[in-house]
Amino acid sequence: MARVEHPGGGRASTLSDVAKLAGVSIATASKAINGRDEVAPATRRRVLEAAEQISFTPNQLARSLLAGRTGTVGLLTSDLEGRFVIPILMGAEDAFGAGQVNVFLCDARGDAIREQHHLKALLNRRVDGIIVVGRQTDPRPSLGHDLPVPVVYAYAPSDDPADLSITPDNRAGGRLAVEHLVSCGRSRIAHITGDPAYAAAQDRLLGVRDGLRAAGLELVGEPMFSEWSEHWGRDATAMLLAQHPEVDGIVCGSDQIARGVLDTLRDLGRSVPEDVAVIGYDNWEVLATNSRPELTSIDANLQQLGRTAAKRVFTALDDELRSGTEYQPVRLVIRGSTIPRR
Amino acid sequence: MARVEHPGGGRASTLSDVAKLAGVSIATASKAINGRDEVAPATRRRVLEAAEQISFTPNQLARSLLAGRTGTVGLLTSDLEGRFVIPILMGAEDAFGAGQVNVFLCDARGDAIREQHHLKALLNRRVDGIIVVGRQTDPRPSLGHDLPVPVVYAYAPSDDPADLSITPDNRAGGRLAVEHLVSCGRSRIAHITGDPAYAAAQDRLLGVRDGLRAAGLELVGEPMFSEWSEHWGRDATAMLLAQHPEVDGIVCGSDQIARGVLDTLRDLGRSVPEDVAVIGYDNWEVLATNSRPELTSIDANLQQLGRTAAKRVFTALDDELRSGTEYQPVRLVIRGSTIPRR
DNA sequence: TAACGTGCCGAAAAGCATTTCGGAATTTTC
DNA sequence: GAAAATTCCGAAATGCTTTTCGGCACGTTA
Numbered sequence: 001m002a003r004v005e006h007p008g009g010g011r012a013s014t015l016s017d018v019a020k021l022a023g024v025s026i027a028t029a030s031k032a033i034n035g036r037d038e039v040a041p042a043t044r045r046r047v048l049e050a051a052e053q054i055s056f057t058p059n060q061l062a063r064s065l066l067a068g069r070t071g072t073v074g075l076l077t078s079d080l081e082g083r084f085v086i087p088i089l090m091g092a093e094d095a096f097g098a099g100q101v102n103v104f105l106c107d108a109r110g111d112a113i114r115e116q117h118h119l120k121a122l123l124n125r126r127v128d129g130i131i132v133v134g135r136q137t138d139p140r141p142s143l144g145h146d147l148p149v150p151v152v153y154a155y156a157p158s159d160d161p162a163d164l165s166i167t168p169d170n171r172a173g174g175r176l177a178v179e180h181l182v183s184c185g186r187s188r189i190a191h192i193t194g195d196p197a198y199a200a201a202q203d204r205l206l207g208v209r210d211g212l213r214a215a216g217l218e219l220v221g222e223p224m225f226s227e228w229s230e231h232w233g234r235d236a237t238a239m240l241l242a243q244h245p246e247v248d249g250i251v252c253g254s255d256q257i258a259r260g261v262l263d264t265l266r267d268l269g270r271s272v273p274e275d276v277a278v279i280g281y282d283n284w285e286v287l288a289t290n291s292r293p294e295l296t297s298i299d300a301n302l303q304q305l306g307r308t309a310a311k312r313v314f315t316a317l318d319d320e321l322r323s324g325t326e327y328q329p330v331r332l333v334i335r336g337s338t339i340p341r342r
Numbered sequence: 343m344a345r346v347e348h349p350g351g352g353r354a355s356t357l358s359d360v361a362k363l364a365g366v367s368i369a370t371a372s373k374a375i376n377g378r379d380e381v382a383p384a385t386r387r388r389v390l391e392a393a394e395q396i397s398f399t400p401n402q403l404a405r406s407l408l409a410g411r412t413g414t415v416g417l418l419t420s421d422l423e424g425r426f427v428i429p430i431l432m433g434a435e436d437a438f439g440a441g442q443v444n445v446f447l448c449d450a451r452g453d454a455i456r457e458q459h460h461l462k463a464l465l466n467r468r469v470d471g472i473i474v475v476g477r478q479t480d481p482r483p484s485l486g487h488d489l490p491v492p493v494v495y496a497y498a499p500s501d502d503p504a505d506l507s508i509t510p511d512n513r514a515g516g517r518l519a520v521e522h523l524v525s526c527g528r529s530r531i532a533h534i535t536g537d538p539a540y541a542a543a544q545d546r547l548l549g550v551r552d553g554l555r556a557a558g559l560e561l562v563g564e565p566m567f568s569e570w571s572e573h574w575g576r577d578a579t580a581m582l583l584a585q586h587p588e589v590d591g592i593v594c595g596s597d598q599i600a601r602g603v604l605d606t607l608r609d610l611g612r613s614v615p616e617d618v619a620v621i622g623y624d625n626w627e628v629l630a631t632n633s634r635p636e637l638t639s640i641d642a643n644l645q646q647l648g649r650t651a652a653k654r655v656f657t658a659l660d661d662e663l664r665s666g667t668e669y670q671p672v673r674l675v676i677r678g679s680t681i682p683r684r
Numbered sequence: 685t686a687a688c689g690t691g692c693c694g695a696a697a698a699g700c701a702t703t704t705c706g707g708a709a710t711t712t713t714c
Numbered sequence: 715g716a717a718a719a720t721t722c723c724g725a726a727a728t729g730c731t732t733t734t735c736g737g738c739a740c741g742t743t744a
Contacts, residue, residue: 014730014731015731015732024693025694025695026694026695027694027732030732034732036733039692040691043693057462057466060466061729061731062699062731063730063731063732065407065729065731066730067732070403072446072467075447081628082423085428086424090449093449102464104444105446106445109432121442124400125414126401126403148354256632290572290573357701366723366724368701368724369702373723378702380723385722385723402701404700405701407728407729407731408700408703
């Protein structure tokens with residue numbers, strides 16, 4: 001036993017150690033420690049002191065084995081950056097007290113085989129549920145229905161409507177962005193976004209059109225699709241200004257694109273937000289708070305999303321898991337790129 | 343039992359189900375499945391078929407309880423961004439086959455109390471070891487020595503030399519940066535970095551001085567300390583050029599700072615890398631590959647670091663855990679900010 | 685005083701897989 | 715054909731905790 005090497009630890013103490021030390025049976029020790037009331041106060045005190053003395057902590061493995069519940073969830077992700085999964089993880093931890101529930105994080109790296117491996121490992125470890133996190137909001141293949149635990153899809157919904165998915169409301173986000181620009185007095189609004197094959201691009205565009213229609217406006221030019229990069233933001237802005245110099249507001253499909261937009265606007269001598277207001281998407285802090293000016297953006301409330309996902313998993317243990325896609329509200333974070341600061 | 347709600351799963355099948363179906367004892371079934379050789383080929387086939395039929399997978403809880411090893415590690419982090427912890431997690435997963443080892447990820451959010459909670463929970467779950475990940479390379483408080491499992495500190499070393507810590511070799515990184523600039527023909531090199539209270543800033547500066555000394559050069563001006571932000575990079579560059587217009591190379595303490603440096607150089611009409619070569623630190627892809635030009639940077643090899651940390655944890659199960667701080671080599675990633683592309 | 689409650693405690697089962705060891709059945713050897 | 719040696723299988727213990735239920739001792743009531 002290697003454990004012996006680690007001083008102070010030795011073999012972790014067990015309930016029977018406590019019982020022996022306190023001079024009671026194992027059953028009584030258990031009851032005393034767990035606050036059951038079939039034990040005399042004096043006995044309880046003796047047991048608790050003994051437990052304290054040898055710093056006993058119950059073995060969760062044995063507990064889980066008996067209870068049939070482990071208090072763990074698997075988080076199966078293919079989000080290499082960790083940009084989505086970390087807030088979701090934090091939300092899941094929050095949904096219960098810290099330390100109540102523990103999360104196995106598995107990174108499938110976009111590989112279906114690796115995903116299967118991880119899935120199997122998680123099931124063997126008897127997780128109480130699984131949260132699947134994708135890095136796009138496009139539907140992803142379902143893990144299937146013949147699983148012994150509830151599965152919730154977060155961020156990327158499942159392609160099977162019988163699964164439960166929780167995804168940010170991109171359409172509402174697009175609309176929110178436009179409404180904000182309109183309320184800032186802008187009326188000639190363009191939209192520069194990423195790869196049109198992404199549902200996120202299409203959904204946000206729908207929202208942008210909703211917002212414009214509600215304000216009685218039309219989009220300046222066509223929506224500009226390409227890739228989710230600063231490079232494209234820069235190039236697109238140059239093209240946009242050449243064709244539509246009258247533009248006074250730009251809704252961007254991501255913060256990265258918005259950074260590129262800001263760069264080119266600056267290069268071409270347009271001041272932000274005075275001449276052109278710019279709004280990003282994702283509220284990726286490191287990008288949004290370091291730009292000139294700082295970037296107003298739409299935040300997907302990922303932590304809230306993680307909390308919801310975890311709650312759904314655990315309520316599904318007692319009830320039936322619902323199905324369908326829940327759209328999580330998003331929120332606007334206002335910074336200097338739409339409203340002048342000081 | 344809520345499990346019954348989830349079709350196909352039902353109650354997970356146990357070894358005794360398999361044994362009953364195959365018409366053998368539990369012991370025989372176990373041996374057949376685990377490839378032990380005290381079982382007749384025909385019997386083994388029957389058992390395997392039965393296991394397949396009811397899709398049996400052994401309960402890791404029971405297994406771990408018996409073996410005294412769980413095949414899990416706890417990753418205790420306070421890295422809210424996940425920028426460090428995700429590569430380290432991936433490295434830890436890699437160190438063994440996917441699915442061999444699973445990782446409990448706990449985010450303490452920089453709160454010592456929450457950290458203690460998580461630590462206790464991890465120990466109760468009988469993890470085989472713990473990797474502590476910090477978000478700075480400054481020494482952090484030790485978790486102590488009276489723990490029943492080995493602990494390895496990754497990225498942020500422990501303040502107790504009796505612990506094992508694995509941290510990137512910042513000094514070598516600073517030196518590497520200068521050597522690269524020198525090999526690009528630069529001789530008037532300045533250094534803009536972050537908060538001087540950070541060990542990372544001090545260590546990288548030491549390396550920068552090493553490199554300069556080796557090349558027979560001196561730093562242009564004093565090293566410029568402030569914060570790890572783009573803002574500071576921009577401001578510092580303006581100051582630097584005003585005082586030392588002859589500068590032809592800038593080593594930055596982070597990629598964020600470097601982004602700011604690039605911005606100001608561009609604003610002031612200096613071309614990169616022709617007039618001034620710039621090198622960042624951290625190789626944070628989203629920043630480094632989206633700048634104009636793309637940013638040469640020092641990569642801390644975090645995935646390798648995670649692999650090493652996980653290996654140390656598991657070899658410590660059989661042997662004694664070594665102690666002290668291991669410095670992990672870093673590497674140079676060359677992009678357009680030091681060498682013209684195309 | 686006999687019958688009955690009540691309050692505490694302990695033996696034992698359950699949860700699941702692994703491993704040891706004894707024993708039954710078969711084959712080999714003399 | 716009997717004794718010895720294999721070969722294969724199964725009962726039971728192990729790991730640790732929780733929970734049920736039987737029982738002991740004490741005090742209470744008719």
